[in-house]
Amino acid sequence: MRDGYVVAVVGATGAVGRQAVGLLEARRFPVRELRLAASPRSAGKRVDGHPVVALSEEVFEGCDIAIFDVPDEVSREWAPRAASRGVVVIDNAATFRLDPDVPLVIPEINGPRVLDRPRGIIANPNCTTATFLMPLAPLHRRYGLRRVVACSYQSVSGAGQAGVEQLWRELRAAAERGEPLEESLGSAFSHPIVFNVIPAIGSVRDGGHTSEELKAQAESRKILEHPTLEVGITCVRVPTLLGHGVAVHATFEQTPDLDEVREILRAAPGVEVVDDPRSGRYPTPLGAAGRDPAYVGRIRFDGAGNLAFFVVADNLRKGAALNAVQIAETVVALQPGLRPQPARA
Amino acid sequence: MRDGYVVAVVGATGAVGRQAVGLLEARRFPVRELRLAASPRSAGKRVDGHPVVALSEEVFEGCDIAIFDVPDEVSREWAPRAASRGVVVIDNAATFRLDPDVPLVIPEINGPRVLDRPRGIIANPNCTTATFLMPLAPLHRRYGLRRVVACSYQSVSGAGQAGVEQLWRELRAAAERGEPLEESLGSAFSHPIVFNVIPAIGSVRDGGHTSEELKAQAESRKILEHPTLEVGITCVRVPTLLGHGVAVHATFEQTPDLDEVREILRAAPGVEVVDDPRSGRYPTPLGAAGRDPAYVGRIRFDGAGNLAFFVVADNLRKGAALNAVQIAETVVALQPGLRPQPARA
Numbered sequence: 038m039r040d041g042y043v044v045a046v047v048g049a050t051g052a053v054g055r056q057a058v059g060l061l062e063a064r065r066f067p068v069r070e071l072r073l074a075a076s077p078r079s080a081g082k083r084v085d086g087h088p089v090v091a092l093s094e095e096v097f098e099g100c101d102i103a104i105f106d107v108p109d110e111v112s113r114e115w116a117p118r119a120a121s122r123g124v125v126v127i128d129n130a131a132t133f134r135l136d137p138d139v140p141l142v143i144p145e146i147n148g149p150r151v152l153d154r155p156r157g158i159i160a161n162p163n164c165t166t167a168t169f170l171m172p173l174a175p176l177h178r179r180y181g182l183r184r185v186v187a188c189s190y191q192s193v194s195g196a197g198q199a200g201v202e203q204l205w206r207e208l209r210a211a212a213e214r215g216e217p218l219e220e221s222l223g224s225a226f227s228h229p230i231v232f233n234v235i236p237a238i239g240s241v242r243d244g245g246h247t248s249e250e251l252k253a254q255a256e257s258r259k260i261l262e263h264p265t266l267e268v269g270i271t272c273v274r275v276p277t278l279l280g281h282g283v284a285v286h287a288t289f290e291q292t293p294d295l296d297e298v299r300e301i302l303r304a305a306p307g308v309e310v311v312d313d314p315r316s317g318r319y320p321t322p323l324g325a326a327g328r329d330p331a332y333v334g335r336i337r338f339d340g341a342g343n344l345a346f347f348v349v350a351d352n353l354r355k356g357a358a359l360n361a362v363q364i365a366e367t368v369v370a371l372q373p374g375l376r377p378q379p380a381r382a
Numbered sequence: 383m384r385d386g387y388v389v390a391v392v393g394a395t396g397a398v399g400r401q402a403v404g405l406l407e408a409r410r411f412p413v414r415e416l417r418l419a420a421s422p423r424s425a426g427k428r429v430d431g432h433p434v435v436a437l438s439e440e441v442f443e444g445c446d447i448a449i450f451d452v453p454d455e456v457s458r459e460w461a462p463r464a465a466s467r468g469v470v471v472i473d474n475a476a477t478f479r480l481d482p483d484v485p486l487v488i489p490e491i492n493g494p495r496v497l498d499r500p501r502g503i504i505a506n507p508n509c510t511t512a513t514f515l516m517p518l519a520p521l522h523r524r525y526g527l528r529r530v531v532a533c534s535y536q537s538v539s540g541a542g543q544a545g546v547e548q549l550w551r552e553l554r555a556a557a558e559r560g561e562p563l564e565e566s567l568g569s570a571f572s573h574p575i576v577f578n579v580i581p582a583i584g585s586v587r588d589g590g591h592t593s594e595e596l597k598a599q600a601e602s603r604k605i606l607e608h609p610t611l612e613v614g615i616t617c618v619r620v621p622t623l624l625g626h627g628v629a630v631h632a633t634f635e636q637t638p639d640l641d642e643v644r645e646i647l648r649a650a651p652g653v654e655v656v657d658d659p660r661s662g663r664y665p666t667p668l669g670a671a672g673r674d675p676a677y678v679g680r681i682r683f684d685g686a687g688n689l690a691f692f693v694v695a696d697n698l699r700k701g702a703a704l705n706a707v708q709i710a711e712t713v714v715a716l717q718p719g720l721r722p723q724p725a726r727a
Contacts, residue, residue: 227662233668235666246685271533271684275535277621278562284580284618286531286616319600321581323573323577328717335581340591340613341612379545
C-alpha cells in the first residue's frame with residue numbers, strides 16, 4: 038500500500054485551484070507531498086499555508102497526479118508535458134475535453150472512463166454541463182434522453198476573479214448612487230452585471246452559438262456517449278456570486294413516471310432533491326454555494342410534455358474543483374498503483 | 383369629433399398606474415379629464431400633479447375608459463361595476479384574462495379584438511407573456527408555431543414595490559457587510575434575492591406549475607388563437623430592477639429561414655432587433671428599462687433544431703402600462719365614438 042501520492046495543483050492561486058487545495062485536505066485525499074504551482078507573478082504566494090512556485094518542469098518530477106486549472110493555452114502546452122513524465126493530469130480547461138483520446142469524466146456518471154487515458158490526461162467538464170448532467174444522466178439511463186432544452190443562470194465566479202470583483206464593485210457603486218449603473222465597472226463584462234443579465238457567455242461562434250453553449254452541447258454528447266443527443270441551450274450570466282442554475286426541459290424515448298423520477302434522483306449519488314415549492318423549498322444559488330451536491334427541484338411535466346426541473350450546483354465545486362478531486366479519488370480507487378514507483382514505495 | 387375622453391386610472395399610485403399616467407401624457411392620448419383612483423390609504427396623494435381619490439362608483443360616473451392595475455380581487459369586484467356603467471375597462475389583473483367574453487389583447491398582435499368585448503372589459507396580458515409573444519406572434523403567422531420552451535429572467539418590479547424595496551435593502555446590506563446575505567430582508571421573497579435567483583414566481587399549483595407559468599401557457603394560446611400550442615416554461619426571478627428577459631426555443635410547422643426571420647422581426651411593430659453578439663450587442667434588462675420595444679437578439683438555431691432567441695421588454699411598459707395605454711389608443715382609433723354621449727360632445 039502506498040503511503041500517499043505526490044499531487045500538484047497547477048493554477049493554485051485561482052479560485053478553483055484554492056478550492057482544489059482545500060478539498061484535497063478536507064476530503065483527506067492521500068497526499069504525501071503537495072506541490073502548488075502558478076504563473077511567475079503568483080509565485081511566492083501561499084495557499085492554505087503551502088508555498089506556490091512558478092510553473093516549471095520540476096513541478097512534475099516524480100509527481101503522481103496534477104490538477105490543472107489554467108487558461109486553455111497554458112493547458113495546451115503544459116498538460117502534455119506533465120503527462121509525458123507519467124503524471125496523471127486532471128485538466129479543467131476546455132482544451133482536451135473533446136479529444137477522443139482524453140476521457141471527459143463526471144465520476145458519478147462515467148467514473149471508470151478515467152482508466153482509458155491514452156494521452157495521460159483526464160478532462161473535467163464545463164461547469165454548466167456538469168450541473169445539468171448530474172440529474173440528467175441517471176434519468177437518461179432509465180428513459181433514454183432524446184432532446185434537452187436548457188437555459189442557464191450562471192454566476193460571475195464562472196468568469197473568474199475579475200467577474201467577482203466587477204459584481205462587487207458595481208454593487209457598491211449602485212448602493213452609493215442609489216440607482217442602476219449605465220457603464221460597466223470592470224473588465225469581465227462589457228455591460229454592467231449588477232441589476233442586469235447578460236445573455237452571452239464566452240466568444241460567439243458560427244451559427245450564432247456562444248462557446249459556452251457549444252461546450253454544453255458537445256460535452257453532454259460525449260459524457261452521455263450519446264452522439265445524436267439534441268441539446269438546445271441558452272447560457273446567461275446573472276448577478277450571483279456562486280452557483281450555476283439551469284432550467285432543464287427534457288424529452289425522453291420513454292415517458293418518465295414522476296414518482297419514479299423522484300426516486301431515481303433521490304438515489305443518484307451527488308444529487309439532492311429539494312422540491313417542496315409550496316413551502317418555498319427549491320434549489321437556489323445561495324443555497325448551493327459552498328456545498329457539494331447538485332440540488333434539483335421544481336420537478337414536473339411542463340406544458341409541452343417535457344420533464345422539467347431546476348438544478349443548481351456550486352460552479353467552483355461540482356462545476357470544477359470538487360469534480361477534479363473526485364476524478365483523482367476515482368483514479369486512485371481503481372488504480373492505486375498509478376505507475377510503479379518502487380524507489381519511492 | 384370628440385374633444386377627448388374621460389379617462390380613469392385605478393391603482394394610480396402603484397408603479398404600473400404611475401407609468402400609465404405618464405404614458406397617457408407622453409403619448410398625447412386625447413384626455414379631456416383624468417381621474418386617478420386608488421385604495422383609501424393612498425387617497426390624497428398626487429401622481430404627476432393630479433390628485434388621487436379613493437376608489438368609488440363616482441370615479442366611473444361619465445367615464446369613458448378606465449385602466450385598472452389593482453389586485454385580482456379588487457379587479458373582480460370593480461371592473462364589472464365600472465363596465466356596467468358603460469366604461470371601457472382595460473384590466474391588468476389576471477382575473478378576466480381567460481374569460482371567453484373578455485378579449486386578451488396585445489395591440490400589435492390582435493388589436494381589433496378590442497371591439498369584441500361583451501363584458502365591457504379588455505384584459506392586458508401577463509408581463510412575461512407579452513414579452514415573448516411580441517417576436518413569436520409574427521413568426522407564428524409566417525411559420526406556424528408548434529411548441530415553445532421558454533425560461534424567464536424576471537425583474538423584482540414584477541413583484542411590485544415590495545420586490546424593488548427588498549432588492550435595494552438587500553443590496554445595501556450586502557455592500558455594507560461585504561458578503562452575501564443568509565436571510566431575506568423583505569416581504570416580497572422568502573429567500574434573499576440579491577446574489578440569488580428564485581425559480582418560482584407566484585403560487586404553486588397542481589402538477590407543480592407556478593401560477594406565472596400557467597398564465598404564460600394559457601394566455602399564449604388565447605392571444606395566438608392556438609389552443610393546441612405546447613408551451614413549456616420555467617419562470618425565474620433574478621436580481622434586476624426592471625425588464626423581463628426570456629430565452630425562447632421554438633419549433634414551427636415550417637422550417638424558418640434565418641434571414642427571413644430577421645426581416646420579419648425587423649418589420650414587426652414594437653419589436654427591435656439588437657443582434658450583433660460579437661460586438662457585445664444583444665438585449666439586456668438595463669438596455670430595455672424605460673423603453674417601449676421588445677428587444678430581440680441571439681437569433682439562431684439551437685443544437686436541437688429550434689429557433690432560439692433572447693427577448694427583453696420593460697415589464698412596467700410593454701409588460702403592463704404601455705400595453706394598456708396602447709389598448710386604449712386602439713379602442714379610440716377603431717371606435718372613436720365609444721358610446722354616444724351627445725350631451726358632452
